Amino acid sequence: MSSGHLIDLNDCTVNEWEALIKLASDIRLNPHDYIHRCEGKIMATLFYEPSTRTQMSFQAAMLRLGGQIIGFDNPVNSSVSKGETLKDTIRIVSGYSDIIVMRHPQEGSAKAASLFSLCPIVNAGDGGHLHPTQTITDLVTLSSVKGRLTDLQIGLCGDLKYGRTVHSLIKAMSNFKGNSFYLISTPELSIPLYIKEVLDASGCTYCKVNSLDECIGELDVLYMTRIQRERFATPEEYEKQRGVYILDIEKLKKAREDLSILHPLPRLDEIEIAIDDDSRAVYFRQAAYGMYARMALILKMLEEDFTDSKDEKLLIMQNICSNPRCIIHSEKYLKSFYKFNESNHPICLYCDEKL
Ligand code: CP
Numbered sequence: 001m002s003s004g005h006l007i008d009l010n011d012c013t014v015n016e017w018e019a020l021i022k023l024a025s026d027i028r029l030n031p032h033d034y035i036h037r038c039e040g041k042i043m044a045t046l047f048y049e050p051s052t053r054t055q056m057s058f059q060a061a062m063l064r065l066g067g068q069i070i071g072f073d074n075p076v077n078s079s080v081s082k083g084e085t086l087k088d089t090i091r092i093v094s095g096y097s098d099i100i101v102m103r104h105p106q107e108g109s110a111k112a113a114s115l116f117s118l119c120p121i122v123n124a125g126d127g128g129h130l131h132p133t134q135t136i137t138d139l140v141t142l143s144s145v146k147g148r149l150t151d152l153q154i155g156l157c158g159d160l161k162y163g164r165t166v167h168s169l170i171k172a173m174s175n176f177k178g179n180s181f182y183l184i185s186t187p188e189l190s191i192p193l194y195i196k197e198v199l200d201a202s203g204c205t206y207c208k209v210n211s212l213d214e215c216i217g218e219l220d221v222l223y224m225t226r227i228q229r230e231r232f233a234t235p236e237e238y239e240k241q242r243g244v245y246i247l248d249i250e251k252l253k254k255a256r257e258d259l260s261i262l263h264p265l266p267r268l269d270e271i272e273i274a275i276d277d278d279s280r281a282v283y284f285r286q287a288a289y290g291m292y293a294r295m296a297l298i299l300k301m302l303e304e305d306f307t308d309s310k311d312e313k314l315l316i317m318q319n320i321c322s323n324p325r326c327i328i329h330s331e332k333y334l335k336s337f338y339k340f341n342e343s344n345h346p347i348c349l350y351c352d353e354k355l
Pocket of ligand 1: 050051052053054055125134264265266
């Protein structure tokens with residue numbers, strides 16, 4: 001990881017992803033070989049937003065590696081409730097721990113945290129922006145169930161606007177040759193502009209479709225997602241989108257026998273419960289693989305010499321980011337910085353919003 005942190009999966013090279021996938025597989029097959037590997041190390045989990053899988057799989061991962069854990073799963077029980085800034089919290093906790101795993105509702109919060117941390121930061125989800133460790137989980141899962149990460153017809157269905165797992169997965173899978181994407185959503189919940197630009201720059205084929213029926217028969221992988229109620233501006237806007245995409249037994253009749261159905265979970269009603277018993281349903285195995293993926297990640301990140309990895313040159317911009325969900329609007333001391341994206345456009349350093 002070039003920066004020493006994991007903010008975006010593209011912080012790692014494709015070779016590093018492949019090494020993580022291989023290591024996760026070895027840990028899964030030989031867990032006893034790894035039970036002392038993190039003895040003496042402490043991981044802090046700072047969850048400003050609810051989580052079951054990400055938080056507990058990280059905690060289980062560190063405990064299974066012989067390390068220990070500290071942290072909070074509700075900022076109300078920490079000094080965040082007294083008004084402590086993200087900067088101060090990170091500065092303090094990074095003095096107590098060897099690695100910090102953070103989930104936060106604002107987009108770009110993980111990048112902001114990395115600017116003040118004395119130890120590596122792992123982005124465990126920053127608002128509707130990115131969720132790279134879910135993507136490592138997804139890559140480990142696809143590698144195991146499909147035996148390859150190339151030449152796959154991938155359907156992504158549901159909330160493609162706010163679904164950060166979808167954004168990270170597209171960014172990752174567009175690096176592998178021969179993959180094509182069916183983007184199945186309503187116009188209101190289609191992918192953000194910066195993800196469209198990632199796809200355009202990658203040269204992968206992709207198309208937008210309105211219904212699952214149109215493409216389910218073509219797919220190798222169907223990645224279902226929850227409509228992210230908590231990210232909508234009003235309850236009325238959410239109600240208009242709720243229940244639009246439901247995978248049921250009837251729809252599955254049109255799918256191929258070798259389809260793999262993934263979902264980052266939690267699920268509401270977008271996958272009928274009867275499908276859980278179908279051999280094509282991979283989502284519970286996917287959640288289980290998440291722990292091995294995170295064990296591999298913790299090991300790799302703690303092996304790196306963190307102090308040698310901070311040499312980022314920051315570019316100051318005059319205007320403030322126009323994304324209302326960007327961390328810069330809630331942590332007022334943050335400076336406006338920009339970087340260049342794959343198409344050489346200037347974008348917000350924190351949340352990737354185009355300037
Ligand atoms: N997939 C995922 O991020 O689940 P949690 O919100 O339960 O962590």
